[in-house]
Amino acid sequence: MDVLILGSGGREDAIGRQVRKSPLCGKLYFLPGNGGTACYGENIPGSVMDTELVVRTAKEKGVGFVIVTPDDPLAAGTVDALAREGIKAFGPDRAAARIESSKSFAKDLMKRHGIPTASYEVFTSLDDAIGYLADAEYPIVIKADGLALGKGVVIAGSFSEAEDAARSMLAEGRFGAAGSRVVIEEFLTGPEVTVLAFTDGSAIKPMVSSMDHKRAYDGDRGPNTGGMGVIAPNPYYTEEIAAECMDRIFIPTIRAMAEEGCPFRGCLYFGLMLTPQGPKVIEYNSRFGDPETEALMPLMESDLLEAMLATADGTLADADVRFSDMSSCCVVAASGGYPGSYRKGMEIAMPSEGTVYIAGAERRDGRLCTSGGRVLAAAAVGKTLREAIDAAYSIIGGISFDGMEYRKDIGRKALEAFDGNKSL
C-alpha cells in the first residue's frame, strides 16, 4: 500500500522511517517533507493547509492511506475531506481534533466527565477576566483558547503580569482568533509526563511514557519551544501511576469523546502533571508530539503502519502494539536564535553513524542545509537511561552547522531526582 504523510518535521521523518519498515508499506510520499524524507520517499511541494491539494495528491498518486500528524490540518478537517473522497486516513476528524484546537472545549469536557485537571474559568471579555484576576491566587496560568504554536500559555506571578497577558490576548489580538477566548486556570506543581496513545474511539493502547524539555536553555530556562529533547520512559511514571492514569484519565477521556458524539481516532497526546493530589491533565494534543515521537519510534517493536491502520479501521483492540523495555533519548539541534528569529541555509555536517531525524533542513545541490528553527533530532536507545543519553550526545557531537545550539542537560534533572537508582 502506498502511503502519504503530511508534514515536514522530525516527527514526520521518524514516523516515515518506521512506517517504511512495515511489509505493508509500498511507496512513501510526503507533503511537503524535508531533506531527510527525500532520501527514501518522494516529497511533494505544497502546504499541508491546502486541503484540495492534499486530496488531489492522494487521488492522483493512488495512495491507500494518508497519515495526518500536524495540528493545523487536523483542526481544519483534512481527515474529514479525505473521508468524503473515500480515502482512509490516520488522525482525528475535525470535531475530535477540538480536544487540542480549543482549550475551552477540552476543559469543559474534563469538567463534565470528572477528569482531573486544573480548576479554571473561560473568558471572552477583558473586563470579566480582569475582575476575576483581581481576586485570584498567584501564580496563575493564562492560556489562549486556540492553536498558538505552543506560545499561548503565560504563567503569571502577579496581577499585573496576568492583566498584561489577558489584555494582549483579548484586546490586542496577540494570537488572533486563537486568543479571542482565554482559559484562566489554577497553577499546578509536580513532574510533567507525556503519554501518547493509539485509540480508535473505543480501545486505547498507550505508548511508552516520556519527558519533554520545553524551555530553550539548560536548567529549564529561557523561552518555551516546541521541545528541545525527550527521554523515555519517564522515570516518574511508575506502574501504579500508569494504572491510575488509565482508570481516571485515559479511559474516561475516550468514553467522554465517544459519548459526546466525537469519538477520537488517532494518536491522543496526554500532557500530565503528577501533582500532590494525583495525576492531572495539563493539555491534550490531537497528534503525535514532536520531539516525543523521535524518542519513541526507536523503541517501537511492532508494526507502526499496522497499528495506524487498525486505529483508522476501529480494530485496535486486536492490534499488536509493542515497545522495547530499553530507554531512549533524543536531543534536538536548533538554529541559533530559535524560538525567535534565526538564519537559514547553513550547511550541516552529519555524523558517520547513529540515528538522526531531519526536521528543519532541506537538500540544496545534494547538500543538507538548515531551513528551520529545530533542525534535527539525534536519537539513541540504551539499556539504561544514562546509556541512552550518552549515546544521543555522542551522535550530536558528530553534527555541526553554523549557529548550532542544543541543550546539554536533556534527562539530567530526571537522573538527579532518581540519584542512586542504578537501574536508570
Ligand code: AMP
Ligand atoms: P501547554 O501548552 O498547555 O502544554 O503549556 C505549556 C507548559 O506550561 C506546560 O508544559 C507546563 O509546563 C506549563 N503549564 C501549563 N498549564 C499549567 C498549569 N495549570 N500549572 C502549571 N504549569 C502549567
Ligand code: GLY
Ligand atoms: N513536544 C510538545 C508537542 O508536540 O506539543
